[in-house]
Amino acid sequence: MTHPDIKEIILTEETLRARVAELGADISRDYAGETVLLVAVLRGAALFIADLAREITTPVELDFMAVSSYGSSTKSSGVVRILKDLDEMIEGRNVIVVEDILDTGLTLKYLLKNLASRKPKTLEVITLLNKEGKQRVPISCKYTGFLIPDEFVVGYGLDYAEKYRNLPYIGILKPSVYAD
Ligand code: IMP
Ligand code: MG
Numbered sequence: 001m002t003h004p005d006i007k008e009i010i011l012t013e014e015t016l017r018a019r020v021a022e023l024g025a026d027i028s029r030d031y032a033g034e035t036v037l038l039v040a041v042l043r044g045a046a047l048f049i050a051d052l053a054r055e056i057t058t059p060v061e062l063d064f065m066a067v068s069s070y071g072s073s074t075k076s077s078g079v080v081r082i083l084k085d086l087d088e089m090i091e092g093r094n095v096i097v098v099e100d101i102l103d104t105g106l107t108l109k110y111l112l113k114n115l116a117s118r119k120p121k122t123l124e125v126i127t128l129l130n131k132e133g134k135q136r137v138p139i140s141c142k143y144t145g146f147l148i149p150d151e152f153v154v155g156y157g158l159d160y161a162e163k164y165r166n167l168p169y170i171g172i173l174k175p176s177v178y179a180d
Helices: 013-030 046-053 106-116
Strands: 006-011 036-042 060-069 080-084 094-102 122-131 143-148 170-173
Touching: 006 143, 013 046, 013 122, 013 143, 036 046, 036 106, 046 060, 046 094, 060 106, 080 106, 094 106, 106 122
Parallel strands: 036 060, 036 094, 094 122, 122 143
Antiparallel strands: 006 170, 060 080
16 A cells, blocks of 8 residues: 555566566675675665665675765755764675665765775675656666666665655655645
């Protein structure tokens, strides 16, 4: 049953599951014989990393970072602050940053620069969603789940004002939800 605040489901639970399995297979092939450290950017990527990790057959380790980008809840400001850093050292390791959505790219650009300075063996990005044509800075993203139109989406980890993260699908909010 669709949540009453959702105008349209753009990615169903089945579609998400199938694509996450493909991404896991790609990573398993590319990193065969190696250990991968998945680094999720909290909180949006929490659901994605949990499902992705279970689709990878090569050894996987998990770590988490939390950042805040100042700005309103629907717009990115590009000013990033690390709220929670990694627990692990990443020097010499195969790091894949797991993102929920690539919008302007400002958050990720900052993070990648920061992580690269810690000298990982490899550093790549996987994003579940990529808003086509929205990037203000170039990000080389090795794995992309879906290209989506420039609409504000929620579900499967993505929120609006901390709501809707638990929806099993990804959908577009009704405009009336923003009006307050
Ligand atoms: P960026 O720095 O503009 O790439 O912003 C990335 C972050 O903004 C994501 O990790 C999300 O937390 C948030 N964000 C961007 N677009 C959306 C959206 O459509 N729905 C929910 N969160 C979004
Ligand atoms: Mg986020």
